[in-house]
Amino acid sequence: MTEKHTSQGRLFDTAPEWILDDARQGTVATVVLPDGVDRPLDYLVPESLAAAVEPGRRVRVPLGRGNRERVAYCVEVRTGDLPQAPLKSVIAVEDEAALLAPRMLELTRWMADRWMARWGEVLEAVLPAGVRLRRTARVTPLLVATGASPTRPPTPAQARVLAAAAAPITAEALARAADVSRAVVSRLVRTGLLRAAGAVPAAPGRRPIRHDRPESLSAEQGAALEAILDPLRRGKHASIVLFGVTGSGKTEVYLQAVEETLAHGRQAIVLVPEISLTPQTCDRFRARFGSVAVLHSHLSPAERHAQWREIAAGNVGVVVGARSAIFAPTPRLGLIVIDEEHETSFKQATAPRYHARDVAEWIARAEGVPLVLGSATPSLETFQRCLVGEWRMCRLPGRVGGTELPPVLSVDLRDPSSRSRGAITPRLAAGIRWALDAGGQVMLLLNRRGFATAVLCRGCGHSVRCGQCDLAVTLHQPGSRGICHGCGLVARLPADCPACGAPGLVPRGTGTQRLEDQIRATFPAARVARMDTDTMRSRGSHERTLDAFRAREIDILVGTQMIAKGLDFPAVMLVGVVNADAALHLADFRASERTCQLVTQVAGRSGRGSLGGRVVVQTSTPDHPAIRAAAAHDYEAFVRSELPIREALLYPPFGCVVRIVVRSVNGPAAERWAGNVAERLRGESEGVPGIRVLGPAPAPIARLRDRFRWHVQAHGPEGGLLREIVRRATATLATPDDVAWIVDVDPVEML
Ligand code: ADP
Ligand code: ZN
Numbered sequence: 001m002t003e004k005h006t007s008q009g010r011l012f013d014t015a016p017e018w019i020l021d022d023a024r025q026g027t028v029a030t031v032v033l034p035d036g037v038d039r040p041l042d043y044l045v046p047e048s049l050a051a052a053v054e055p056g057r058r059v060r061v062p063l064g065r066g067n068r069e070r071v072a073y074c075v076e077v078r079t080g081d082l083p084q085a086p087l088k089s090v091i092a093v094e095d096e097a098a099l100l101a102p103r104m105l106e107l108t109r110w111m112a113d114r115w116m117a118r119w120g121e122v123l124e125a126v127l128p129a130g131v132r133l134r135r136t137a138r139v140t141p142l143l144v145a146t147g148a149s150p151t152r153p154p155t156p157a158q159a160r161v162l163a164a165a166a167a168p169i170t171a172e173a174l175a176r177a178a179d180v181s182r183a184v185v186s187r188l189v190r191t192g193l194l195r196a197a198g199a200v201p202a203a204p205g206r207r208p209i210r211h212d213r214p215e216s217l218s219a220e221q222g223a224a225l226e227a228i229l230d231p232l233r234r235g236k237h238a239s240i241v242l243f244g245v246t247g248s249g250k251t252e253v254y255l256q257a258v259e260e261t262l263a264h265g266r267q268a269i270v271l272v273p274e275i276s277l278t279p280q281t282c283d284r285f286r287a288r289f290g291s292v293a294v295l296h297s298h299l300s301p302a303e304r305h306a307q308w309r310e311i312a313a314g315n316v317g318v319v320v321g322a323r324s325a326i327f328a329p330t331p332r333l334g335l336i337v338i339d340e341e342h343e344t345s346f347k348q349a350t351a352p353r354y355h356a357r358d359v360a361e362w363i364a365r366a367e368g369v370p371l372v373l374g375s376a377t378p379s380l381e382t383f384q385r386c387l388v389g390e391w392r393m394c395r396l397p398g399r400v401g402g403t404e405l406p407p408v409l410s411v412d413l414r415d416p417s418s419r420s421r422g423a424i425t426p427r428l429a430a431g432i433r434w435a436l437d438a439g440g441q442v443m444l445l446l447n448r449r450g451f452a453t454a455v456l457c458r459g460c461g462h463s464v465r466c467g468q469c470d471l472a473v474t475l476h477q478p479g480s481r482g483i484c485h486g487c488g489l490v491a492r493l494p495a496d497c498p499a500c501g502a503p504g505l506v507p508r509g510t511g512t513q514r515l516e517d518q519i520r521a522t523f524p525a526a527r528v529a530r531m532d533t534d535t536m537r538s539r540g541s542h543e544r545t546l547d548a549f550r551a552r553e554i555d556i557l558v559g560t561q562m563i564a565k566g567l568d569f570p571a572v573m574l575v576g577v578v579n580a581d582a583a584l585h586l587a588d589f590r591a592s593e594r595t596c597q598l599v600t601q602v603a604g605r606s607g608r609g610s611l612g613g614r615v616v617v618q619t620s621t622p623d624h625p626a627i628r629a630a631a632a633h634d635y636e637a638f639v640r641s642e643l644p645i646r647e648a649l650l651y652p653p654f655g656c657v658v659r660i661v662v663r664s665v666n667g668p669a670a671e672r673w674a675g676n677v678a679e680r681l682r683g684e685s686e687g688v689p690g691i692r693v694l695g696p697a698p699a700p701i702a703r704l705r706d707r708f709r710w711h712v713q714a715h716g717p718e719g720g721l722l723r724e725i726v727r728r729a730t731a732t733l734a735t736p737d738d739v740a741w742i743v744d745v746d747p748v749e750m751l
Helices: 102-114 119-126 156-164 171-178 182-190 219-234 250-263 279-289 301-312 323-327 356-367 380-387 426-437 512-522 541-550 591-603 625-631 635-649 667-685 719-731
Strands: 025-032 041-045 058-063 068-081 142-145 194-196 238-244 267-271 292-295 318-321 333-339 370-375 392-396 408-412 441-445 454-457 474-476 481-483 505-508 528-531 556-559 572-577 614-619 656-664 692-704 707-716 739-745
Touching: 025 058, 025 119, 041 058, 068 119, 102 119, 102 356, 102 719, 119 323, 156 171, 156 182, 171 182, 182 194, 219 238, 219 250, 219 333, 219 370, 219 392, 238 250, 238 380, 250 267, 250 279, 250 333, 250 370, 267 323, 267 356, 279 292, 279 318, 279 541, 292 301, 318 323, 323 356, 333 356, 356 370, 380 392, 380 635, 408 426, 408 625, 426 441, 426 512, 426 572, 426 614, 441 591, 454 474, 512 528, 512 556, 528 541, 572 591, 591 614, 591 625, 591 635, 614 625, 625 635, 656 667, 656 692, 656 719, 667 692, 667 707, 667 719, 667 739, 707 719, 719 739
Parallel strands: 238 370, 238 392, 267 318, 267 333, 292 318, 333 370, 408 614, 441 556, 441 572, 528 556, 572 614
Antiparallel strands: 025 041, 025 068, 058 068, 142 194, 454 505, 474 481, 656 707, 656 739, 692 707
């Protein structure tokens, strides 16, 4: 423990009687509060609790002058000479066993420093709510039928129980389902007809997929697998990047690496960007390994707790989940895989603003296990680490089976010949017709939901804006509602222009709803479906739509970036990108990287079957390196053009960024305070080479949910030093009541 514990626990007026101020020797526990107090605090451990207080358990401690009881995480216990100043005592111990292994405590401490978060909030973030609340949310073990034959004929009641326990179920639910008493269930456990479920049940409703293990791997797959298995067998850490187009066989390499991990009696964690968007990947892991814990965001706290315990008990071999699955308490971790490693969803948008990729690397290093990162479009951060030789890159250049990547046609929207009434140019329409006539399917990407992206006055050009955000409202049908995509508020659309009074406002710009309408009008015989957050609100709706698309019940799928992820549909013959420039000009230094990734990813969805395929990309900037590289299926060409730009500007991966966002209902207060922060940052970084402070400036979204937003950015060559400067600059700032601010280290979101 290097930090000083200037404990708030020592501040009190009158010495309560439970203070042992004459004790010279004793046991002291250092605890961290989930919120309120930033610093770790020291408490005396009374003799009666000495056996139960250990790092990783939670304890009850008195806090502040009022000695209010608070639950805190014990992070260290030491015995020896007591400090001069008297200490308050631990009141009680909350947990029967440590919730966090020593390594997790170490990890959370590192995370707190790495992303400038409070240790307590990191501890809360890595423990699922069900685990933290376990005193109230009691979790019962899951039971499953063993399949053994009963020694005595089962009664009908027993038969009902066994039938209901074909899949793991809690005793209580089982008794309810079979309409028997709990005693019947208990008897069946005693007689060995029911047992505690060893593995966590798969999410209900997914049909099993056949085992699809190929006979042999391609040479490139074999080399990639060997690069993973070599450190795995030697118990060494290494980071291996699988850089291969969609369909190049990356997932098969993960699967076989996991297979070997399990054969060594170890566990594997597989991170995917979002479970609901990657059902096929999850299904393949389930089909291959059976015992797979899929950590959904839909799980109830109790279900999550059950999974957590099964994983901690070592009963689960493979954990598949989004970002937070990296904290799964695997006692015998052997491998970590991050699929689609470039996805921004691996960074948490709320505090602690950690990036799962960095957390995974820390864990893999600490445990001495391989970390595998796969993508068709690796992030520039990852690419650069391979270029400098820190990480190893394995290329999988072609699709399995040798299917060619589809030819890409760029349609220049500035060209008069590509004028069209709607959003679909004649060339794109011809492509769609070609695919439909050949019996193929079509995917159309438009990364804007709603009907129209703005509602404008034809006279003065004024666009209707949200009442509480600095954003134009988007027109949604049915009902002609103006919806703000910043705050979700539904605005009433005025009949006349609020600025000049001219009658009649017109929708401008195309969203997915309007695109769907245009497609239906142009291709009346085609079956069309739309996939965006508006149509995918209910649980399971993604899977239903994707299943219908796979079953060829849909000919044309229109959607936002949701359709670009992890999907393999052999009959897709045409992919159309309706507006490739949509995100290119955002005020974010990663805008071109994102655009190139999205267009490359979606283009890779075409022509995966024997029918062949094409891609049409509509753009106003066909010569932009991001668009050109995506159109040539040459992501690396983009990397080569982009890295020198980042290097010249000292942007990541060549420098670090810390962004401070200040919010207030009071605009001038936000500005003043952001100015204050910037001034202090400049003061602290004076004479430190390479540090730049930008701002204060209004954030690109200058007002959101009635809060004015200002931001300040600090750039520097090295993260540790930069964070230290930010820490010093903000340590003694007393924030006014009406101002809130956050620190985002290595931001991926700049709006
Ligand atoms: P990626 O993850 O790069 O998109 P996949 O691993 O999903 O690629 O492979 C694409 C398709 O090729 C899948 O249907 C997979 O089952 C199949 N496949 C992968 N490797 C082989 C192989 N060595 N032999 C035959 N088929 C393979
Ligand atoms: Zn709004």
